[in-house]
Amino acid sequence: MLFIRLIESPFKLSKYTTRRLLLGNSANLCSNEGTSQDTMADLGFRFRRSWTAMHRRSRELMMILKGLASTDHPILAHIIPIRRCNLSCAYCNEYDEVSKPVPLSVMLERIDRLAHLGTTIVTLSGGEPLLHPELDEIIARIRKHGIIAGMITNGYLLTADRIRRLNQAGLEHLQISIDNVTPDDVSKKSLKVLDKKLQLLSEHAEFHININSVVGGGIRNPKDALEVGRRAVELGLTSTIGIIHDSTGQLRPLSEPERDVYLRMKRMAKRSYAQLNFFQDNIAHGRANDWRCRSGARYLYVCEDGLVHYCSQQRGYPAKPLAQYTVDDIRREYLTVKGCAPRCTVACSHYTAYMDFWRDPQTILGPAESEGSPQLVQLETR
Ligand code: SF4
Numbered sequence: 016m017l018f019i020r021l022i023e024s025p026f027k028l029s030k031y032t033t034r035r036l037l038l039g040n041s042a043n044l045c046s047n048e049g050t051s052q053d054t055m056a057d058l059g060f061r062f063r064r065s066w067t068a069m070h071r072r073s074r075e076l077m078m079i080l081k082g083l084a085s086t087d088h089p090i091l092a093h094i095i096p097i098r099r100c101n102l103s104c105a106y107c108n109e110y111d112e113v114s115k116p117v118p119l120s121v122m123l124e125r126i127d128r129l130a131h132l133g134t135t136i137v138t139l140s141g142g143e144p145l146l147h148p149e150l151d152e153i154i155a156r157i158r159k160h161g162i163i164a165g166m167i168t169n170g171y172l173l174t175a176d177r178i179r180r181l182n183q184a185g186l187e188h189l190q191i192s193i194d195n196v197t198p199d200d201v202s203k204k205s206l207k208v209l210d211k212k213l214q215l216l217s218e219h220a221e222f223h224i225n226i227n228s229v230v231g232g233g234i235r236n237p238k239d240a241l242e243v244g245r246r247a248v249e250l251g252l253t254s255t256i257g258i259i260h261d262s263t264g265q266l267r268p269l270s271e272p273e274r275d276v277y278l279r280m281k282r283m284a285k286r287s288y289a290q291l292n293f294f295q296d297n298i299a300h301g302r303a304n305d306w307r308c309r310s311g312a313r314y315l316y317v318c319e320d321g322l323v324h325y326c327s328q329q330r331g332y333p334a335k336p337l338a339q340y341t342v343d344d345i346r347r348e349y350l351t352v353k354g355c356a357p358r359c360t361v362a363c364s365h366y367t368a369y370m371d372f373w374r375d376p377q378t379i380l381g382p383a384e385s386e387g388s389p390q391l392v393q394l395e396t397r
């Protein structure tokens with residue numbers, strides 16, 4: 016998925032979560048909430064969901080404390096189990112139509128290596144991760160290490176049974192990005208197509224679910240984002256708004272109607288969610304952000320070939336095999352200036368950088384700044 020970043024969830028303090036802890040995922044709207052029609056199975060499911068949410072929140076708190084105590088480990092790694100995708104969104108440069116799944120044994124080695132580096136959240140991304148035939152084993156391995164397990168999916172392959180198996184595997188966060196209400200030639204991640212999947216998630220998932228709607232990037236009807244957000248909240252899921260970056264992960268100022276939708280969505284989200292996404296306000300107004308990108312240190316993007324890159328939009332640096340990545344690499348990249356930072360829209364990297372914004376100015380010139388060094392890779396949109 017192009018811009019949606021699961022790191023958002025652990026950094027947000029959700030008022031909604033409290034209700035969900037007490038009432039379960041369907042707290043907002045489920046029509047038979049608390050009635051005599053509740054079966055023992057319903058109650059058992061709600062108890063499990065509440066317990067899972069409490070456990071998850073306590074681990075997220077530990078993650079924050081660990082991140083504040085030391086800068087020598089990644090907070091979040093995105094890892095690609097398969098680059099193939101069953102969709103072909105026009106703005107996306109993160110998929111192909113042919114790649115095979117990364118073999119399970121290789122994926123498990125990579126998860127073990129991320130654990131060795133002290134990574135606190137691992138998010139499976141793609142391509143479409145649900146196309147990986149052994150995804151549940153990968154999730155279980157992440158959890159075995161005590162790492163928070165997340166996934167970004169387009170949702171097309173979800174069924175009630177698949178959701179239950181994700182519960183069993185130990186998935187903790189899932190994010191779906193919905194781009195429009197009806198499919199068009201830019202994107203088929205559409206509310207009309209995915210609404211049934213959202214209902215299934217609302218009914219069966221024990222993990223946290225965030226629905227991210229988007230503006231920018233050629234999305235035709237910016238107002239669709241509002242409808243997507245409203246539907247997510249109606250189903251008791253959390254909702255966020257994101258801004259689609261261009262093909263290099265960089266800022267493209269929003270048009271007036273897009274900006275209006277962005278601001279209205281933020282107001283809607285604020286009613287149930289305290290958000291730490293100040294950087295997006297600048298992006299919405301076409302302004303540069305003054306921040307330190309800690310990619311390669313606090314945020315890692317591990318591609319299907321097992322190489323660590325700064326992010327999905329700057330593949331090619333440092334491009335070092337994860338198997339050889341060490342704390343020395345983390346320390347170097349933590350202090351390395353990324354020339355693309357001011358106009359970057361890669362949300363997960365911004366979120367991880369919040370942890371360290373107040374400390375450690377960057378002193379090492381990055382690839383775009385040092386003479387004779389390669390420029391950061393500029394990716395092309397398909
Ligand atoms: S669904 Fe597939 S093509 Fe669309 S943004 Fe996600 S990875 Fe890219």
Ligand code: SF4
Nearest residue numbers: 308326355356359364
């Ligand atoms: S600033 Fe960091 S996250 Fe953003 S595009 Fe550059 S390397 Fe990637």
